[in-house]
Amino acid sequence: MTKKLSTLAQLKLNVINYHNHDMSNPDNKTGGLVVNDKFLISLARDACYTSHNSLNFKRKQIADSLAEYDIAAKEENVYAMERTERWIERLTPELDELVDRHNADKEVYGVFSGGETWLPNRKPAPTKAKPNNFSNLRKRVA
Numbered sequence: 001m002t003k004k005l006s007t008l009a010q011l012k013l014n015v016i017n018y019h020n021h022d023m024s025n026p027d028n029k030t031g032g033l034v035v036n037d038k039f040l041i042s043l044a045r046d047a048c049y050t051s052h053n054s055l056n057f058k059r060k061q062i063a064d065s066l067a068e069y070d071i072a073a074k075e076e077n078v079y080a081m082e083r084t085e086r087w088i089e090r091l092t093p094e095l096d097e098l099v100d101r102h103n104a105d106k107e108v109y110g111v112f113s114g115g116e117t118w119l120p121n122r123k124p125a126p127t128k129a130k131p132n133n134f135s136n137l138r139k140r141v142a
Contacts, residue, residue: 008100009107016043016108037112044109048118051102058095062088 005013020040065088072080109118 005107005111006100006104008104012047012104012108013111016040016047016112019043041109041112044105044112045118047105048102048109049120051098051105052120055095055098055102058091058098062091062095065091 017040065084069081069084069088072084106118110116
């Protein structure tokens with residue numbers, strides 16, 4: 001049983017498939033160059049990175065606004081509270097749209113990668129520099 005793609009994912013899939021040219025395609029716009037699968041996977045991966053970054057940015061915007069709201073509430077600043085409430089009300093639907101977009105991008109990535117789940121790369125934890133023990137070398141050159 002194959003999973004049905006969401007409408008947004010299907011549209012995104014069509015965009016990436018636009019680059020999948022075939023020599024037998026009469027509507028071919030690039031002269032018949034066949035694009036390899038790794039390129040198509042990279043397009044899907046790039047879309048995931050982009051939507052993931054957009055989602056993180058919007059979450060940070062909302063978190064910062066919530067912090068501003070808390071400060072305004074603590075200071076009993078009604079004007080700042082109302083202004084921040086309006087801003088948060090404006091950002092919330094944008095967050096919902098970005099979640100849908102990212103989910104669709106991950107669906108498309110799964111199609112091109114054979115069902116693999118896209119995960120953001122984690123930056124490796126910095127390792128502590130381990131000093132070398134040069135005592136033997138120091139004795140040899142002394």
